Amino acid sequence: MAVKVRVPATTANLGPGFDSLGMALQLYNEIELEIMDQGLQFEVTGAGADMIPATSENVIYKAVQYVFDQLGRRRPGLKLRAHNAVPVTRGLGSSATAIVGGLAAANELCGRPLSADDLLELAVAMEGHPDNVAAALFGGIVVSGKTGEKTRYVKLPVPQDLVCVVVVPEVPLATKDSRKVLPTSVPFSDAVHNVNRVGLLVGALATGDLETAGAAMDDVLHEPYRMSLIPGMDAAADAGRKAGALGVALSGSGPSLIAFCRAGDEEPVGPAMTQAWAGAGLAAHSMVLRPDLRGAQVIDIDASASLQPLTR
Numbered sequence: 001m002a003v004k005v006r007v008p009a010t011t012a013n014l015g016p017g018f019d020s021l022g023m024a025l026q027l028y029n030e031i032e033l034e035i036m037d038q039g040l041q042f043e044v045t046g047a048g049a050d051m052i053p054a055t056s057e058n059v060i061y062k063a064v065q066y067v068f069d070q071l072g073r074r075r076p077g078l079k080l081r082a083h084n085a086v087p088v089t090r091g092l093g094s095s096a097t098a099i100v101g102g103l104a105a106a107n108e109l110c111g112r113p114l115s116a117d118d119l120l121e122l123a124v125a126m127e128g129h130p131d132n133v134a135a136a137l138f139g140g141i142v143v144s145g146k147t148g149e150k151t152r153y154v155k156l157p158v159p160q161d162l163v164c165v166v167v168v169p170e171v172p173l174a175t176k177d178s179r180k181v182l183p184t185s186v187p188f189s190d191a192v193h194n195v196n197r198v199g200l201l202v203g204a205l206a207t208g209d210l211e212t213a214g215a216a217m218d219d220v221l222h223e224p225y226r227m228s229l230i231p232g233m234d235a236a237a238d239a240g241r242k243a244g245a246l247g248v249a250l251s252g253s254g255p256s257l258i259a260f261c262r263a264g265d266e267e268p269v270g271p272a273m274t275q276a277w278a279g280a281g282l283a284a285h286s287m288v289l290r291p292d293l294r295g296a297q298v299i300d301i302d303a304s305a306s307l308q309p310l311t312r
């Protein structure tokens, strides 16, 4: 038996919503999983394939085993194929696609004993924070956080005229390194700033006020500290705003930037940002991406690759 799942890229934080806000994007990794009698066969192709171990150390494989362990089932032999379009260690949720994809594919192979909420809890346990994995699972814009033992999430409506420009520098930045530069405490006034911006941002997204959402994307909790790891980040963000973006933020832990644009205004934004980054000595490429509204999907291999939700 074989299953195939498709998982979207995600952009976390959206500026001020550190570890709390995430949005899925129309750029996808695909994972195919087949049970064998014994052993492990692995094939990784596409973006960043040379950076991803094709061994039992692979995050997809670990997620698959996690499901079998949680269900108390014997670990089977596996054939695993991953085809990636999401760049690795660029702040676009590549590791979240691996975690969510591995969990969802294993759950599918086992006959779907776990609900999407169960998968979220397992994904958060693996990733450590919920923003990317919640958006990858459910699609759209998701606010998420742990209250006690439970991970709660709220899906926000996605403004219809939102188009994103993602600008990806040609240098990796691992999340673990980008978290090391964060402070252990921040000034009260910075905390108040971000509380205000997250409130404005969530309210604006919920009511479709794109201009206010863009204006509320400025963050003082993590971006100022991470800037030291990403030369030219400020100049590239400024260039994006000048070229017509409503707001620009670091995507996840970086180094990519995400610009929120009103549909029709996006065209000059990517070139302006890549040019500004080139001026600071960093090569980058840009992509225009719409938000993904569906989240992780099972691809029915037998029915001309039609898409199905994870739970019935």
Ligand SMILES: Nc1ncnc2c1ncn2[C@@H]1O[C@H](COP(=O)(O)OP(=O)(O)OP(=O)(O)O)[C@@H](O)[C@H]1O
Residues within 6 Å of the ligand: 010, 029, 051, 052, 053, 058, 059, 060, 082, 084, 087, 088, 089, 090, 091, 092, 093, 094, 095, 096, 097, 098, 132, 173, 174, 175, 176, 251, 252, 253, 254
């Ligand atoms: N598509 C993938 N398949 C398997 N393993 C992956 C994949 N993407 C990332 N990983 C593993 O996860 C590790 C951590 O990735 P990391 O979280 O730094 O990058 P990211 O997910 O691209 O960034 P972010 O979480 O900021 O969006 C990588 O070093 C790699 O081992």
Ligand SMILES: N[C@@H](CCO)C(=O)O
Residues within 6 Å of the ligand: 012, 013, 018, 019, 020, 129, 131, 132, 175, 178, 179, 222, 252, 253
């Ligand atoms: N919220 C996370 C996203 C990256 O995984 C961070 O900014 O570190």
